[in-house]
Amino acid sequence: MNVFDILVKYHQAFASGLLVTCQMCLIIWSAGLILGSLLGVLSAKWRLLIGIPSRLIAFILSGMPMLVFLFWLHYPLQSLLGIVVDPFVTAVVTITIINIFSVSEVVRNALRDFPNQYIVAAKVCGLSAFHTVTYIQLPIIFRQTLPGLLTIQVAMLHATLFASLISVNEIFRVAQQINSIVYKPVEIYTALGLLFLAVCLPMNGVALWLRKRYTRDYSEK
Amino acid sequence: MLVANHITKSFGDQQILRGVDLSIERGKICALIGPSGSGKTTLLKILAFLEQPDSGNVSLDSMNYQFPLPNGQKIQEPWPKVTVVFQQLFLWPHLTLLQNITLPLSARDKDDNPPRLQELLKIFDMNHFVHRYPNEASLGQRQRAALVRALLLEPEYLLLDEITSSLDIEQTAIILSQLKKLGSQGIGILIITHLLQFAQDAADKVTFMADGQIIEEGGAELLAQPKSERLSQFLSVVKAVS
Numbered sequence: 001m002n003v004f005d006i007l008v009k010y011h012q013a014f015a016s017g018l019l020v021t022c023q024m025c026l027i028i029w030s031a032g033l034i035l036g037s038l039l040g041v042l043s044a045k046w047r048l049l050i051g052i053p054s055r056l057i058a059f060i061l062s063g064m065p066m067l068v069f070l071f072w073l074h075y076p077l078q079s080l081l082g083i084v085v086d087p088f089v090t091a092v093v094t095i096t097i098i099n100i101f102s103v104s105e106v107v108r109n110a111l112r113d114f115p116n117q118y119i120v121a122a123k124v125c126g127l128s129a130f131h132t133v134t135y136i137q138l139p140i141i142f143r144q145t146l147p148g149l150l151t152i153q154v155a156m157l158h159a160t161l162f163a164s165l166i167s168v169n170e171i172f173r174v175a176q177q178i179n180s181i182v183y184k185p186v187e188i189y190t191a192l193g194l195l196f197l198a199v200c201l202p203m204n205g206v207a208l209w210l211r212k213r214y215t216r217d218y219s220e221k
Numbered sequence: 222m223l224v225a226n227h228i229t230k231s232f233g234d235q236q237i238l239r240g241v242d243l244s245i246e247r248g249k250i251c252a253l254i255g256p257s258g259s260g261k262t263t264l265l266k267i268l269a270f271l272e273q274p275d276s277g278n279v280s281l282d283s284m285n286y287q288f289p290l291p292n293g294q295k296i297q298e299p300w301p302k303v304t305v306v307f308q309q310l311f312l313w314p315h316l317t318l319l320q321n322i323t324l325p326l327s328a329r330d331k332d333d334n335p336p337r338l339q340e341l342l343k344i345f346d347m348n349h350f351v352h353r354y355p356n357e358a359s360l361g362q363r364q365r366a367a368l369v370r371a372l373l374l375e376p377e378y379l380l381l382d383e384i385t386s387s388l389d390i391e392q393t394a395i396i397l398s399q400l401k402k403l404g405s406q407g408i409g410i411l412i413i414t415h416l417l418q419f420a421q422d423a424a425d426k427v428t429f430m431a432d433g434q435i436i437e438e439g440g441a442e443l444l445a446q447p448k449s450e451r452l453s454q455f456l457s458v459v460k461a462v463s
Contacts, residue, residue, distance in 0.1 A: 143315060
């Protein structure tokens, strides 16, 4: 049984695992980007009230392995609170929290470091605050943060593999289950690698295209 | 008339302006000269309402502000009636030079391709590089773009900080003639420059500043016949260098 035989024979199982991974990613990406950007903006605007606590949490999270955080939310916290949460929800919440704080740091730093002279130039040209934000600040910040945000989102996709460790039937767990039936680790994990490549390569391609399309080297030629 | 009276300004312990008076009349060109660090750019920012003085009075036509501002009083935005071309130009890096020039027009729902734009692009010989991004253009090309951006705003007062520093003689002469034309159209112009000949040719009034104070003020002949020792000293140093 070679890689393609396994892919064909277990295509339904792989498809269902891939679907779970994609569902997780969609929630993690959209919530992370929206809430993270919002938190980044609020952190830059209210530094004392929101910025410092947010940075502190981001700092703590960056020093904690994701797996430890995931396990902590899955076992001790639920045991402490006396509740049982679906592992899918726990995994999504864990990775989303990390995504939110990672995105917010990128956005906050971009806002903090935004060159004030571009705003001054907009002022003396008579641009309103709305036009300054929409035509000057947002496009520059978008271009500046895009590469970092895309890298974080690819890392979040990879992080969904950890969900298998708390019994979420995402693609890695499906591969493990198939392996326990046929015991063909080389073929099965190669098939898994191919599936990941099939998802990640187009995504990296889109990321590359976005970078090329929207980011420019501003250094003097 | 754009007038600053008894302006003082400090940054930390360093006093930058010490009771400065300066006025810019409509239709007149005022050249502000002086050594680096004398407070010229700070004064320009105060006149452009981009910086608030510690004390003093700034008035723009009928608007009058006494600093420090009383609690609750806000400055009514005077831009682009008063506009500035900065020494560092501050062109937006994500837009081409042409987009930099036209954005202030389109954002304010004005025609972003007025006949005046084509006229200025031709006068400043910009058509062959106007589609470049700022980082792909030379400093002289960027200076021209920043100046055209300001001119298209049709300001009533135009404040220019060292805008000819990277231009060749021909482009400087073009700017000189454009400024004179603007002056004759009733626009009040302040030029900060280190080019004494440019100041002499362009200005109706020359003001010399040093150590945060106005040392001497007069017509363009001031540069040929300085009264104060400080200005004589400054002129001799500049002439020796140039």
